Amino acid sequence: MFEQVLEAGDHVLSETLRLGAGATGLRVSAATGGARLTGGHAVPASAWNTEGGIWRASLPAGTWSPGSDPPRQLWTGGGRNRRTRARHPNLWNHDVSAIEESPYLYWSSPLATSFGGAHCTAHSCKPPCMNVTACEAAVRENRYGFRYNETTDGELMAMLASANGCETKGGGDCGGLEAVVYHGWTVSRSFVEFIFPAGHSVHLRNPADRPIGYWTGLDSEGGQRYFVENAEALLDSPGEFFVKPNEAQDGGGELLYMPVAGETSDTVGAVLPVLQELIVVDGADNVSFEGVEISHSDWTCGGQLKNETCDDQSAEEQEGAAVRIRNAKGVRFSRVNITHVGLQALWFEQGVSDGSFSRGTISDMGTGAVRVGPWVARGSVAASARRHAAGNAPGGPHIPSVPRTAAAALCGLWLILSQLH
Numbered sequence: 001m002f003e004q005v006l007e008a009g010d011h012v013l014s015e016t017l018r019l020g021a022g023a024t025g026l027r028v029s030a031a032t033g034g035a036r037l038t039g040g041h042a043v044p045a046s047a048w049n050t051e052g053g054i055w056r057a058s059l060p061a062g063t064w065s066p067g068s069d070p071p072r073q074l075w076t077g078g079g080r081n082r083r084t085r086a087r088h089p090n091l092w093n094h095d096v097s098a099i100e101e102s103p104y105l106y107w108s109s110p111l112a113t114s115f116g117g118a119h120c121t122a123h124s125c126k127p128p129c130m131n132v133t134a135c136e137a138a139v140r141e142n143r144y145g146f147r148y149n150e151t152t153d154g155e156l157m158a159m160l161a162s163a164n165g166c167e168t169k170g171g172g173d174c175g176g177l178e179a180v181v182y183h184g185w186t187v188s189r190s191f192v193e194f195i196f197p198a199g200h201s202v203h204l205r206n207p208a209d210r211p212i213g214y215w216t217g218l219d220s221e222g223g224q225r226y227f228v229e230n231a232e233a234l235l236d237s238p239g240e241f242f243v244k245p246n247e248a249q250d251g252g253g254e255l256l257y258m259p260v261a262g263e264t265s266d267t268v269g270a271v272l273p274v275l276q277e278l279i280v281v282d283g284a285d286n287v288s289f290e291g292v293e294i295s296h297s298d299w300t301c302g303g304q305l306k307n308e309t310c311d312d313q314s315a316e317e318q319e320g321a322a323v324r325i326r327n328a329k330g331v332r333f334s335r336v337n338i339t340h341v342g343l344q345a346l347w348f349e350q351g352v353s354d355g356s357f358s359r360g361t362i363s364d365m366g367t368g369a370v371r372v373g374p375w376v377a378r379g380s381v382a383a384s385a386r387r388h389a390a391g392n393a394p395g396g397p398h399i400p401s402v403p404r405t406a407a408a409a410l411c412g413l414w415l416i417l418s419q420l421h
Contacts, residue, residue: 008033299342
């Protein structure tokens with residue numbers, strides 16, 4: 001066994017910490033005062049221009065991985081307080097009693113309202129449906145958009161289309177604007193391709209898994225709810241932020257932030273997560289972490305979000321975690337705090353045994369706290385029991401908060417194809 005004692009303070013990970021067979025027997029511990037392993041970029045106080053109601057900070061090239069999307073999350077207060085990406089309607093951030101509006105918009109209808117004839121519905125284009133081809137075309141169209149309520153949302157949508165230069169198809173990618181649509185048990189997140197004010201319609205670049213309108217009516221089944229997120233024009237509430245990429249600075253740009261009362265450039269302590277995986281143990285046995293904090297990871301959904309379905313936003317559907325363990329025995333976490341992460345906090349994957357997490361805390365996670373077992377894509381079955389996780393003990397971690405980035409079917413502890421825990 002060999003030991004690495006981390007000095008008190010932040011230890012910034014410029015890339016994922018990967019521990020292979022050569023790390024067998026490693027013990028990572030913290031010196032007196034506590035140590036934090038962070039995947040975040042700390043915005044220096046000197047970077048802020050605080051004139052006006054919206055602060056701005058320059059983010060140099062390479063702040064995040066070139067070619068990838070900018071960070072989706074922000075924490076202030078030294079990286080402790082989660083903030084909200086600019087959205088409409090505003091989220092109930094601080095004083096709920098002072099906000100009368102709902103945090104949702106409500107679409108008026110799917111793009112296609114006819115499914116081709118008798119017995120044809122969004123739920124089934126199979127016989128006795130009278131026109132299978134037309135039905136399938138309508139279902140496909142409804143995966144890529146919806147019609148908004150012109151009376152309540154027309155002014156907002158026209159403003160977003162004009163501000164982002166996406167009033168017609170091919171006009172652009174709408175500046176990274178996203179629509180988050182609630183379905184029966186799931187939520188789809190899509191980039192807006194264009195907004196067509198004359199037709200009162202929103203058209204999406206990446207599709208929902210099910211057609212929009214598949215579940216309608218009851219609020220518990222989606223209730224036609226949605227919101228729009230990630231546009232500079234939506235930055236209008238304290239605690240909201242927007243990361244504005246600069247094409248001339250690959251992996252860089254500008255952070256825009258509307259401060260909460262009492263924050264100053266010296267005290268705001270803003271942290272942007274720039275890594276999705278912080279620690280990966282693969283093939284190393286008897287590795288232990290003791291008394292450290294592991295924090296600040298980002299997230300994406302479905303790989304290249306702009307082209308692929310980003311749906312079923314539940315813990316079991318998201319393949320990602322801040323800390324991932326696979327093909328390893330005896331990996332243990334004691335008095336460890338995993339916090340401020342984008343997806344799962346900790347994942348004991350395939351080929352893992354005798355792992356444990358004890359006397360620690362997991363908080364402010366994206367989709368769930370602890371997952372045990374291999375990744376199994378929806379509709380598939382693991383090929384071999386030898387890949388199962390076995391004999392791992394999550395150990396009753398303290399989980400004081402609910403998942404924050406996914407909006408459906410969230411998990412504190414998720415076990416799949418695993419045994420003897």
